[in-house]
Amino acid sequence: MNIDGSSALVTGGASGLGLATARRIIDRGGRVVLADISEEQGVKAIADLGDAARFVRADVTDEASVTAALDTAQELGPLRFVVHCAGRGGDRTRIIDRDRNPGELTTFAEVVRVNLIGTYNVLRLAAARLSGNDVVDGDRGAVVLTASVAAFDGQIGQTSYTAAKAGVHGLTLVAARDLASWQIRVNTIAPGVMDTPMLGRLREDIRDGLAASVPHPKRLGEPDDFARLAVEMLENPYLNGQTVRLDGAIRMAPR
Numbered sequence: 001m002n003i004d005g006s007s008a009l010v011t012g013g014a015s016g017l018g019l020a021t022a023r024r025i026i027d028r029g030g031r032v033v034l035a036d037i038s039e040e041q042g043v044k045a046i047a048d049l050g051d052a053a054r055f056v057r058a059d060v061t062d063e064a065s066v067t068a069a070l071d072t073a074q075e076l077g078p079l080r081f082v083v084h085c086a087g088r089g090g091d092r093t094r095i096i097d098r099d100r101n102p103g104e105l106t107t108f109a110e111v112v113r114v115n116l117i118g119t120y121n122v123l124r125l126a127a128a129r130l131s132g133n134d135v136v137d138g139d140r141g142a143v144v145l146t147a148s149v150a151a152f153d154g155q156i157g158q159t160s161y162t163a164a165k166a167g168v169h170g171l172t173l174v175a176a177r178d179l180a181s182w183q184i185r186v187n188t189i190a191p192g193v194m195d196t197p198m199l200g201r202l203r204e205d206i207r208d209g210l211a212a213s214v215p216h217p218k219r220l221g222e223p224d225d226f227a228r229l230a231v232e233m234l235e236n237p238y239l240n241g242q243t244v245r246l247d248g249a250i251r252m253a254p255r
């Protein structure tokens with residue numbers, strides 16, 4: 001299924017991996033709705049992307065705003081593609097602290113709510129739309145979700161983020177099986193350390209250390225590295241039910 005002439009929903013599209021993916025989709029002749037909670041970033045992004053992009057302020061955990069974003073995407077053209085990038089970092093909480101007090105439950109639940117429940121919310125609402133498409137080149141639609149290498153090598157303090165992202169990995173095959181009868185493919189990218197605003201909050205020396213710890217290439221991932229794989233996942237008809245690590249062969253240490 002070619003992207004050319006179709007429309008796509010990109011959540012978290014106002015920044016980082018989502019924005020780079022929107023750019024690639026537009027380069028291939030697609031139209032894009034950026035769904036993001038950040039209005040400021042979203043407005044900047046569409047000014048940069050031009051006429052083929054629209055911004056809808058949407059929280060991925062909220063049914064009404066995701067529905068509005070899907071409506072707008074369907075107005076732009078046949079909606080065949082969804083790339084779900086919206087997410088937040090973890091809470092860096094130990095299971096017990098130095099004084100043996102148990103870790104925070106509230107922030108754990110919030111990280112799981114945004115990263116995992118938000119993913120399922122986008123998946124279910126988008127699949128309902130994609131299932132109404134005609135079959136083109138064997139598919140009615142394709143979805144790309146975003147996990148993290150933390151799904152596999154979570155570090156100390158990452159219980160909430162790891163639980164959420166491992167959940168995204170876990171549901172990938174189930175979703176591909178479940179939606180197979182509708183000819184909708186579902187794949188997931190598990191990025192390593194990518195150079196986006198999410199990582200930009202780290203100190204320079206920590207970023208340099210992370211880049212040096214990547215076996216090859218010895219650098220942080222570029223958002224466009226993600227975008228290239230996302231577009232391949234959307235278009236390649238035989239890629240389904242798979243989580244692909246995109247990480248320069250990094251394996252995270254316990255801390």
Ligand SMILES: NC(=O)c1ccc[n+]([C@@H]2O[C@H](COP(=O)([O-])OP(=O)(O)OC[C@H]3O[C@@H](n4cnc5c(N)ncnc54)[C@H](O)[C@@H]3O)[C@@H](O)[C@H]2O)c1
Binds near residue numbers: 013061195
């Ligand atoms: N950058 C990395 O190193 C890295 C590594 C592994 C996984 N990831 C994952 O990649 C995805 C994209 O991250 P990024 O690095 O591009 O970060 P980013 O901060 O640049 O972009 C994330 C975007 O998601 C939006 N967002 C957050 N919560 C939202 C919500 N509830 N509803 C709608 N939008 C929301 C933010 O406003 C932001 O624009 C995330 O799921 C993140 O967990 C990133």
